[in-house]
Amino acid sequence: MLRLGVNIDHVATIRNARGGEHPDPVRAAQMAAAAGADGITAHLREDRRHITDDDIARLIDATGLPLNLEMAATPEMLGIALTHRPPAVCIVPERREERTTEGGLDAAGQHNSLAPFVARLRDAGIRVSLFIAPDIRQLEAAARLGAPVVELHTGPYAHGGDGELERLQAAAAHALGLGLEVHAGHGLTTANVGPVAAIPGLAELNIGHFIVGEAVFIGLDAAVRAMRAAMDEGS
Ligand code: PXP
Numbered sequence: 001m002l003r004l005g006v007n008i009d010h011v012a013t014i015r016n017a018r019g020g021e022h023p024d025p026v027r028a029a030q031m032a033a034a035a036g037a038d039g040i041t042a043h044l045r046e047d048r049r050h051i052t053d054d055d056i057a058r059l060i061d062a063t064g065l066p067l068n069l070e071m072a073a074t075p076e077m078l079g080i081a082l083t084h085r086p087p088a089v090c091i092v093p094e095r096r097e098e099r100t101t102e103g104g105l106d107a108a109g110q111h112n113s114l115a116p117f118v119a120r121l122r123d124a125g126i127r128v129s130l131f132i133a134p135d136i137r138q139l140e141a142a143a144r145l146g147a148p149v150v151e152l153h154t155g156p157y158a159h160g161g162d163g164e165l166e167r168l169q170a171a172a173a174h175a176l177g178l179g180l181e182v183h184a185g186h187g188l189t190t191a192n193v194g195p196v197a198a199i200p201g202l203a204e205l206n207i208g209h210f211i212v213g214e215a216v217f218i219g220l221d222a223a224v225r226a227m228r229a230a231m232d233e234g235s
Contacts, residue, residue, distance in 0.1 A: 002197055002235055003038035004228055005068055005185075007208025012042075012050035014212075025055055026062045028212075028220055033063040035224035039088075041206045043070035044080065046094060053080065060084055068206065070131070073110075073117045081121060088127040090151055090183075090206075091117070100186075100209075104133035104153040108141035118145050129183060134164075134171030143178040150175050151183040151206065154196055158187025165195050176201045190214075190226050194234025205231065 011028040015021065029040045040063055042051045059067050066087040071077035072094035081089050091114070093105045107114060107130050114130075121128045129149035132138040133156075142150045152171055157164035168184065175182045184196055185206035196205065207227055214223040 002202055002231055003204040004036070004224070004231060005039035005041040005183075005204055005206040006032040006037040006211055006224055007041040007043070007070075007185075007206055008032065008212070009041075009043050009050040009208055010212040012052070012055060016050060025051065026058045029059055029063045029065075031220045032211075032224050033065050035221040036228050037065060037224055039066045039068055039204070039206075041068040041070060041090070041208065043092065044077065046072060046074065046076070056080065056084055056086075060086060068129075073105075073114055078117060078120060081126060082124055085124055085126060088129065088149075089121050090129045090131055090149075091147075092131040102155075104135070104138060105130050106138070107132055107145060107147075108137050111141060111145060114145055118147050122146065122148075129181075134167045136171070136174055139171060139175050139178060139180065142175075143180060147180075149181040149183060149203075151185055151204075153186050154184050154188055155186040157196065158189070158192055168196065169199050172199045172201055190230040193227065193230050197231040197234035 008025040008028045011023050011025040015023050044051050044056055068088040068090055069086040070090045070092050073091050118128050128147045129151045130142045130147045131151045134152045152168055172182045181203050183204040188207045189210040211223045211227055
């Protein structure tokens with residue numbers, strides 16, 4: 001069954017708006033687990049604008065679910081990943097001035113800098129995924145890098161781009177042919193997740209902003225369940 005990874009970054013965004021401890025993203029992760037999430041995802045950014053180092057330390061054992069740590073390929077983040085050893089790491093590109101992750105990782109152009117990074121994480125027993133555009137060149141680069149998983153960037157699809165669903169479908173099929181496990185995420189909502197969930201062979205979706213936003217209106221438990229239902233309806 002297609003797994004749902006719930007990204008709890010934006011619970012931390014709300015907390016950080018006042019600088020205190022409430023709302024606690026760890027409590028959100030526990031509620032997401034109780035509501036049927038299959039994993040928890042959190043992005044430790046260089047500027048710590050939402051999730052903090054302390055959150056990562058607390059999230060590791062908080063839910064009984066695997067933590068998927070999203071991070072940039074920097075020496076600092078590698079050290080943090082090797083200290084905490086989450087079950088999974090997703091390598092994302094990061095620019096300080098962006099509001100959210102804007103593009104996919106250039107796995108093809110950055111082979112030489114990414115290769116030792118992927119190797120160190122793999123050697124530590126961490127499942128490595130690369131967040132990339134649904135692009136054949138990037139998929140083949142990910143396979144050459146020895147990453148067992150790719151996460152396809154669904155942002156352009158979510159923004160209604162022409163032909164983007166077909167790009168995701170073709171990329172997923174190609175990735176499966178290369179022996180890669182295929183995940184997807186970014187910008188997914190209960191309204192647009194169905195066709196993505198229906199892509200054959202997809203293993204996991206990582207979804208955050210919509211679920212946390214919707215939780216304001218219907219509660220986090222109901223928001224996670226609604227996303228699960230929309231995925232199940234689509235697939
Ligand atoms: N996957 C990756 C790699 C991401 O960087 C993000 C955003 O942090 C997501 C999934 C989740 O995107 P959204 O918050 O739009 O659901």
